[in-house]
Amino acid sequence: MSAQPLIAAEAVTKEFPLQGSMLPWRAHRFTAVENVSIAIAPGEVLGLVGESASGKSTLGRILLGLIQPSAGTVRFRGTDLRAIGGGERRAMRRALQIIFQDPYASLDPRLTIGAIVREGLDIHGIGAPGARDVKVAHLLGRVGLDAGFARRYPHELSGGQRQRVGIARALAVEPTFIVGDEPVSALDVSIRGQILALLAELRRSMGLSMLLISHDIGAISQLSDRIAVLYAGRMIEIGSRSQVLRTPRHPYTRALLAAIPVPDPSRRRAPPPALTDGASASPDRAGCVFAPRCPHVRPACTGSVPPLTVLESGHGTACLLQDELPPAA
Numbered sequence: 001m002s003a004q005p006l007i008a009a010e011a012v013t014k015e016f017p018l019q020g021s022m023l024p025w026r027a028h029r030f031t032a033v034e035n036v037s038i039a040i041a042p043g044e045v046l047g048l049v050g051e052s053a054s055g056k057s058t059l060g061r062i063l064l065g066l067i068q069p070s071a072g073t074v075r076f077r078g079t080d081l082r083a084i085g086g087g088e089r090r091a092m093r094r095a096l097q098i099i100f101q102d103p104y105a106s107l108d109p110r111l112t113i114g115a116i117v118r119e120g121l122d123i124h125g126i127g128a129p130g131a132r133d134v135k136v137a138h139l140l141g142r143v144g145l146d147a148g149f150a151r152r153y154p155h156e157l158s159g160g161q162r163q164r165v166g167i168a169r170a171l172a173v174e175p176t177f178i179v180g181d182e183p184v185s186a187l188d189v190s191i192r193g194q195i196l197a198l199l200a201e202l203r204r205s206m207g208l209s210m211l212l213i214s215h216d217i218g219a220i221s222q223l224s225d226r227i228a229v230l231y232a233g234r235m236i237e238i239g240s241r242s243q244v245l246r247t248p249r250h251p252y253t254r255a256l257l258a259a260i261p262v263p264d265p266s267r268r269r270a271p272p273p274a275l276t277d278g279a280s281a282s283p284d285r286a287g288c289v290f291a292p293r294c295p296h297v298r299p300a301c302t303g304s305v306p307p308l309t310v311l312e313s314g315h316g317t318a319c320l321l322q323d324e325l326p327p328a329a
């Protein structure tokens, strides 16, 4: 990446105290995100995939400055988030927005849609107060809702309409980076495509950067320029969409992709060897966290943490055996 990243995490780790524990020792902490470095360019959409509890939301919130990492640094346009104070902090808050999985839970049921979308304009003093309702109507139009929705309440809307409101609310403050945290996971399959198309259109027309989080690699891969895969808090693979989808190198990524139905039978891949059922075991972080489930596991895999090795093409994989594995079918 030549240009300065818009937002970058450098070796970020987040540990949480284990339930009920006040003790500072390592054994009493749970590692949600470990040593993850990721940089998102202006205008880029990065897909972030991994199963439930792999640390996706935690990493997204760290990038937005909503939670502090236990270690590591987040930079927005090159500046450490912790060093941004006063008025610049306000501008940063405005530039970094989030869209949630369940817009209903995040929309105040007592407020009209108009008031919800207007809130950010009032907080950040965007536009003259008298002009803000016009801006709200414009924003609603931008996400495919007619201006009459401004007078309605969240409970009167369908799931897809509510997600459009969630997007309008995020757009109101003219952000440069949006984290979509499972933005289509709660929606009917028939509605998902519409919301993804809306996000794609907004990204094109507004030059937005996005981190698109999903437990379902199929749901967000089309929109993603690059895809990063998390497993147990570690980034185990990252690459361009085609690198990750067509030539996945990590056994876990291969297993994820094998689980997606392929519409064209002639392109169907041979299934990779089945995963060992070790998912519930808390992984030993001294070695590869995927080792308990890996069909290719060898003794060397448990002794040390496999580094993320990045090929010249930019395709990175954290697997000791990556060069020995049979090519993905």
Ligand SMILES: Nc1ncnc2c1ncn2[C@@H]1O[C@H](COP(=O)(O)OP(=O)(O)O)[C@@H](O)[C@H]1O
Residues within 6 Å of the ligand: 016, 017, 030, 031, 032, 050, 051, 052, 053, 054, 055, 056, 057, 058, 059
């Ligand atoms: N505030 C918190 N306190 C304690 N543990 C947390 C907290 N937030 C997340 N976790 C734990 O961190 C892990 C990663 O969570 P999360 O980032 O939400 O994963 P994902 O979004 O991939 O499902 C989970 O095991 C979760 O229980």
Ligand SMILES: [Mg+2]
Residues within 6 Å of the ligand: 056, 057, 058, 181
């Ligand atoms: Mg999550």
